[in-house]
Amino acid sequence: xxxxxxxxxxxxxxxxxxCVGLDPVLEQMPNRYRSGDSQWMTDLLRWNLNVISETYxxxxxxxxxxxFYEALxxxxxxxxxxxxxxxxxxxxxxxxxxxxxxxxxxxxYAKACFDLPNVDAVTASPYLGRDxxxxxxxxxxxxxxVLCHTSNxxxxxxxxxxxxxxxxxxxxxxxxxxxxxxxxLVVGATYPGAVRDVRAIAPDAWFLVPGIGAQGGDIExxxxxxxxxxxxxxxxxxxxxxxxxxxxxxxxxxxxxxINQARRQxxxx
Amino acid sequence: xxxxxxxxxxxxxxxxxxCVGLDPVLEQMPNRYRSGDSQWMTDLLRWNLNVISETYxxxxxxxxxxxFYEALxxxxxxxxxxxxxxxxxxxxxxxxxxxxxxxxxxxxYAKACFDLPNVDAVTASPYLGRDxxxxxxxxxxxxxxVLCHTSNxxxxxxxxxxxxxxxxxxxxxxxxxxxxxxxxLVVGATYPGAVRDVRAIAPDAWFLVPGIGAQGGDIExxxxxxxxxxxxxxxxxxxxxxxxxxxxxxxxxxxxxxINQARRQxxxx
Numbered sequence: 001x002x003x004x005x006x007x008x009x010x011x012x013x014x015x016x017x018x019c020v021g022l023d024p025v026l027e028q029m030p031n032r033y034r035s036g037d038s039q040w041m042t043d044l045l046r047w048n049l050n051v052i053s054e055t056y057x058x059x060x061x062x063x064x065x066x067x068f069y070e071a072l073x074x075x076x077x078x079x080x081x082x083x084x085x086x087x088x089x090x091x092x093x094x095x096x097x098x099x100x101x102x103x104x105x106x107x108x109y110a111k112a113c114f115d116l117p118n119v120d121a122v123t124a125s126p127y128l129g130r131d132x133x134x135x136x137x138x139x140x141x142x143x144x145x146v147l148c149h150t151s152n153x154x155x156x157x158x159x160x161x162x163x164x165x166x167x168x169x170x171x172x173x174x175x176x177x178x179x180x181x182x183x184x185l186v187v188g189a190t191y192p193g194a195v196r197d198v199r200a201i202a203p204d205a206w207f208l209v210p211g212i213g214a215q216g217g218d219i220e221x222x223x224x225x226x227x228x229x230x231x232x233x234x235x236x237x238x239x240x241x242x243x244x245x246x247x248x249x250x251x252x253x254x255x256x257x258x259i260n261q262a263r264r265q266x267x268x269x
Numbered sequence: 270x271x272x273x274x275x276x277x278x279x280x281x282x283x284x285x286x287x288c289v290g291l292d293p294v295l296e297q298m299p300n301r302y303r304s305g306d307s308q309w310m311t312d313l314l315r316w317n318l319n320v321i322s323e324t325y326x327x328x329x330x331x332x333x334x335x336x337f338y339e340a341l342x343x344x345x346x347x348x349x350x351x352x353x354x355x356x357x358x359x360x361x362x363x364x365x366x367x368x369x370x371x372x373x374x375x376x377x378y379a380k381a382c383f384d385l386p387n388v389d390a391v392t393a394s395p396y397l398g399r400d401x402x403x404x405x406x407x408x409x410x411x412x413x414x415v416l417c418h419t420s421n422x423x424x425x426x427x428x429x430x431x432x433x434x435x436x437x438x439x440x441x442x443x444x445x446x447x448x449x450x451x452x453x454l455v456v457g458a459t460y461p462g463a464v465r466d467v468r469a470i471a472p473d474a475w476f477l478v479p480g481i482g483a484q485g486g487d488i489e490x491x492x493x494x495x496x497x498x499x500x501x502x503x504x505x506x507x508x509x510x511x512x513x514x515x516x517x518x519x520x521x522x523x524x525x526x527x528i529n530q531a532r533r534q535x536x537x538x
Contacts, residue, residue: 065370065374065377067368067374067375067377067378067381068374070377070378070381071380071381071384073381073384074343074346074347078343098370098394099367100369101367102419102421103421103422105334105336106336108294108334108336108340109339109340112336112339115342125367125369126396126426127394127396127419127427127428128423128424128427129423129424129425129428130426131421131422131423132421147396150371150396150397151371152397152398152401153400154398155397155398156398157399157444158395158398159398161432161440162433163430163431163432163437164431168430168432168437171430175426
């Protein structure tokens with residue numbers, strides 16, 4: 001089953017556009033997961049597995065960011081494998097890796113990412129152009145989300161420079177969606193104006209939208225700006241707002257409901 | 270000792286601007302390293318260690334690209350650790366990782382890279398702007414080489430788009446060198462015109478220049494375009510041309526000599 005087939009099936013069955021980020025940072029682990037001895041890797045795994053078991057009925061996908069696993073060394077990569085293996089088959093996974101290298105090297109990155117269990121899609125940088133992304137879309141059924149307008153404060157250093165009177169990120173959007181039908185775009189919720197402008201350029205593309213919750217992005221404005229005509233087209237990602245919550249299930253349901261309420265407002269407008 | 274101190278010391282003692290890429294691809298391993306049984310990870314390590322022991326007197330640094338190690342799974346990351354550990358202390362190492370993510374995630378990538386043994390510098394993408402690079406330069410003595418104009422065929426998809434009448438990569442060069450004194454630039458040898466134009470914008474910056482040898486970049490034109498007034502400023506990287514050679518030592522010496530001959534031509538011009 002391809003990423004997008006799995007995605008739309010999960011959106012339908014869970015009535016959700018919520019993606020939960022699985023980013024284990026020891027300092028951010030809720031106290032209830034701390035066993036008090038040196039078994040912090042086991043604690044981190046228990047944290048991830050609990051988040052998954054409590055939220056998988058309320059999400060459309062999961063998004064582990066590989067940086068946090070790499071930072072934990074070899075045991076961290078084993079934590080990633082075990083976390084990925086525990087994700088139910090019907091929920092697709094975007095590995096947030098933001099890779100980008102020349103063709104032959106990109107092929108090595110693609111192998112590294114897609115050899116991991118249950119990885120259906122990855123994020124990639126557009127800076128090296130099309131051949132750096134082709135290596136990922138060459139994998140049948142896999143998807144690639146190309147960075148377009150990111151959620152961080154420095155996003156504008158490059159992304160909003162004007163090219164022919166239009167910001168660079170719109171040129172990225174316009175180009176990237178032609179590279180493969182399996183290309184989506186990363187557009188941060190912290191810049192709803194950017195979400196709107198990218199939607200105008202790429203009316204049918206899937207957007208992976210990080211930045212709601214801890215980073216301050218607003219759900220209502222994001223959905224109003226980016227929803228497709230069919231009420232889909234957005235994968236809205238929250239990490240800390242769910243994984244650090246007292247109750248992961250309640251937090252995920254609240255995010256899902258806030259998103260769905262915004263979807264209904266768009267539908268009725 | 271900082272990366273740049275180690276680098277200039279190695280340049281002086283080995284009279285070399287040559288960097289050797291350590292990119293283990295099983296299909297490209299010379300036959301003499303194949304033991305014929307299933308011990309191919311041991312074979313790859315022996316290959317890397319032989320390249321290092323035969324070339325470390327003729328290089329100014331090594332540049333393993335982490336993608337090729339990641340593609341080999343957990344054993345590949347152990348191969349990277351053992352390879353890094355075997356590099357003589359006086360030769361600096363640039364880990365080619367091309368990372369780029371928002372601030373908190375970039376900090377996790379920086380930890381992952383600099384926790385590896387003997388890594389003195391990394392490569393990073395500029396697409397997310399300054400805060401994605403700050404996490405790396407925050408490590409005292411470490412350096413970051415920011416992608417400016419890459420060596421691949423699609424480099425121009427984004428990098429040469431015109432911003433205020435100048436290609437994007439020159440804006441990247443201009444910005445990135447202000448982010449930290451420990452920022453260098455990646456400028457591919459396959460586009461000598463780009464090397465020349467970036468040098469005009471960033472007269473004192475260190476350039477990491479991939480693309481000579483297998484990728485077709487020309488040493489003479491690269492050196493003429495990019496050498497600093499002091500006869501340095503370039504780290505010229507070759508991978509397959511050395512690692513797949515019959516004799517690594519001879520290949521490295523030939524690259525070094527070709528580069529030095531081009532340096533002498535510039536000095537006498």
